Each structure stands twice: as structure tokens, then as C-alpha cells.
Amino acid sequence: MKVLVAVKRVIDYNVKIRVKADHSDVDLTNVKMAMNPFCEIAVEEAVRLKEKGVATEVVAVTVGPKAAQEQLRTALALGADRAIHIETDERVESLAVAKLLAKVVDEEQPGLVILGKQAIDTDNNQTGQMLAALTNLPQGTFASEVAVDGDKVNVTREIDGGLQTVALTLPAIVTTDLRLNEPRYAKLPDIMKAKKKPLDVKTPADYGVEVASKVTLLKVESPAERKGGIKVASVDELIDKLKNEAKVL
């Protein structure tokens, strides 16, 4: 079984972004970029399936600018066998990403597609679900456990009230939650080897997909800043403040 993993280049999760002075967008100049953490979990899961002999090949795909190849190389260093880069400098939103991934699914015929549940920049939490709908495949979102069993996969999902397990026919689309696994770090020899692994470069036009969206970004603003408050010296003072100043008790 072939496993396809979608990885996205985003700002590093430690970076606190700033809004541009003209409010047109956030300022990403010289900001440290990395693989979306949920995508790292997706790659790890795919690689573990290969190590267990369930998967035969792991293919990583990204949609984004030239620099996104860094994240594909990371995926290759972590154990993916080859990569597909769909290169574009446009702002590509979830629906267009899902359309492109649907074309890749068509071409590659994977048994399982693993994506992150959300990208930590736009926090959309949509792409996997959209891909499932477009390919008419079942979906197991927010996965904390993925168990392939013959022509089925059982996916345990982190839902608001607890955990839910669904059985899906294969091929299926899975999106990862935080508890699915703990991704490994790439080792230096693997990073060297990854440079030689195959990486195909395509464009949205190669797939006949129009990436323009009907959603326009009018402006971006900083949220109202919370002012730090005061330190209280004791539990008594805390209770007094909550009762008499904040009036929440």
C-alpha cells in the first residue's frame, strides 16, 4: 500500500507573528519557517506504517513556493521515499490545495492519505475533509490512533467529548491530532541521503487546477492586547480582589 502525506510550510510554532504596519497582512519577512507540526506527525505515522510493513512506499507532497522544498527534504530525511512539489507563489487556500491533492491522489492511487488536522498559520482545519469529499473517500479526522486492518482502517478520533472510533474502507483520508505519535528528529546521515531522493516539480497548471479563490483578505489587525495585571501577595488578597474588584465570585 502506498501512503501519501501532505506537508505544509508554515512559520515555526515558536514565532510570535506581527501584523504589517499597513494592515495588509502579517509580516513574514525573515521569519523562521518550518514544517507544520501536524504534518510532522503525519509523516511520522506514514513512516511507521512502512516500518511495520503495512505501507510499501511513502510519498510526500507540498503545494507552495520554491522554498517549500526544504520541508519536502525534511519529510524525505524522516523516511519518505519520494516527493512531489507543486510549485506556486500564489496564496493557495484550502480548497485549491484539496483540488491539487485530489489530482495527485488520482495519479498515485494511494491506499491512505495522511494530512495534518490544521495548519498553524491559517488554522483552517479543512483541507483533509475537502480532499475526502472531492475524491469521494471516507475520512478519519483528528486521529489519535490509526490501525490498518486488511481493506479497512480503524481511526480513533479526538472529539469534543472524548474519543470516537470509526471504521473506514480503504482508500481513506486521515488527519492527525497531537497524540497520534511523537515525531522523530532527522539524523544527519538521513538528511544527506534525502538530498538524493527523487523530488518531482510540477505546477498547478500541470494538473489543470485554477488556484484563485473568491475569498479576499481585506485587512489584518492585531487583536486587542491584554494588559498584564497585578501580582497579589496571598490567597486572601486574591479572593478579595476577585470578589470586590473583578466581581467574579
Next chain:
Amino acid sequence: MSILVLADLHEGQLAGATAHVVAAAQAIGGDIDVLVAGEGVQAAADAAAKLDGVSKVRVADNAAYAHQLAEPMGALLVELAGDYTHVLASASTTGKNVLPRLAALKDVSQLSDVIGVESADTFLRPIYAGNAIATVKSDDALKVITIRTTGFDAVGTSGSATTEAVDFVADNAQSSFVKQELAQSDRPELGGAKVVISGGRGMGNGENFKLLDGIADKLGAAIGASRAAVDAGFVPNDMQVGQTGKIVAPELYIAVGISGAIQHLAGMKDSKVIVAINKDEEAPIFQVADYGLVGDLFEILPELESKL
């Protein structure tokens, strides 16, 4: 304008989130219908009919929609969406699971986690863990939107909408329900609680979370946690507050043994009053706390419980 709101269910009952989504629909303006889909959902439909501002409740009561699996729910929404200009759901794990399917099948974008309505086509949504607020305009014919419930005050319950059965039954040979393990708790749900007390890695272990119980009992609070506490296995996943867990905005949020990483702040910084209890006076949580108490939680919590 005509708006369809997908109701959230919790163990078959109408969840509190729906009243907030209806409020968002009112801010858009127009006729508001609510879709209640599931198996054995008459009581939820009756509750939805009482929400202020709702004209009609459409009830899809069928085994096909039990547990609201994504595939049949998506098909149902596609079937009904033709009657509407907007389809809304809360940004719950159900709304997030189902709505993007509708958007994709209708070839439109989805706007996720909307916190404000400027007009029928222009909305506010947080991006980058809430460190920026984007104003976005959608020119799609159908607007598919998930609503962050903390952005809208719940509507009242003095309405009297009509109810109408939906006959459409979706086929689904692709997915089936296996099991569910829901946390049992007498406490209020995290999303709707007036007071939330959360523990972090500083709690040390799961057993110590009991130190929060007595305080939560006295305050009628829900109990939350940081990701570190969930990852360490102290408490279950449904308690995680943050960018990638639950978003809460109670009257009072008490963070205990939580450092205040941006991902955690994203889930609670819109709370009205924030209290932080932490032994490290440099912890970033103090930068957003209205009242900070520096000290050892193992001493402070028992004292707080006894003095409340």
C-alpha cells in the same frame, strides 16, 4: 438571505453551542433554519425550536445520521444547501469534520472560526493562534462558515419555530461507527462554563488534578488542562485548552502550573478575568493575567479551596 445552522448535539441533546451559532446567524440577518440530524433527536429538535430567531427546524432523524459521521452528514448538507445563502456550524469537532465537505462539494471556500460579522459577506477570523485578526470577504454564492462560539452571546429560548421532517437518507458504505468513550462528568462543559480552572505540567501527575476538584465544585467550574498535561497522560484529550484544543472565554479563568505558551494563550486569552498561579514569577502567563499569585500550587490550592 436565508441561513441554515447545523445544530450541535451532545449525547443526543442539543448542545449549548447552537444558541451561539444562531446569534451569529442573526448578525448576518435573514431567515434562519436549524438542521438537527442524528438518530432519536426529537428532544434536541424541540429545544432548537425554542431558540430565539429561528423560523424552522429541519429534522433528519435517521440511523444514517447516528453519531453524525462525516460522509452522510456531508451528503445531507449538500442536499439541503441549495435553499440557502449561508450554512453555519459551530467550530466544534463535528462542525469542523462535516462543513468542509459541503464547501468542497459546492466548490466554495470555507471560512473557519469566525468571531465577528461585518456584513453578509465580510467576516472576522483569527489567524496565527489568534495573534492576528483577518477581515475576509467571500464572493462565493454559498457561504460556508464555522463559528467560534466565544465570539457571539447565546440567543434566548423564548422562540417557537415550526419543525419539519427531512426525508433524505444518505447512503454510506464507506464509514461506520465502532465505539465512543465520552468523558463522564457532572461539571459544566468547558466551552460553556462561566468559570474554568486549568492545570498544566506543574500539576505533576494526574492524581494531583484532584486538587482542582474541590475548587471547581465550589465555583461551579469546568476543569481544563494544557497540552503538556494531556500529553503526559495526566488527563484526557477533551480537556485541552488552546490553539489546537478548545477555545474558552469564561468570566474567570484560573491557570495553575501553566507557563503560558502562545498556543495555550490562544485558547483562553479572551476570558474576562484571568488568574495565574505559578511558582516562576517570570512565567509568561503573568503577562496576560489580571491577578497573579507567585507560589507553590501544592500550598496555594488547598488554602484557596478552604477559603472560598
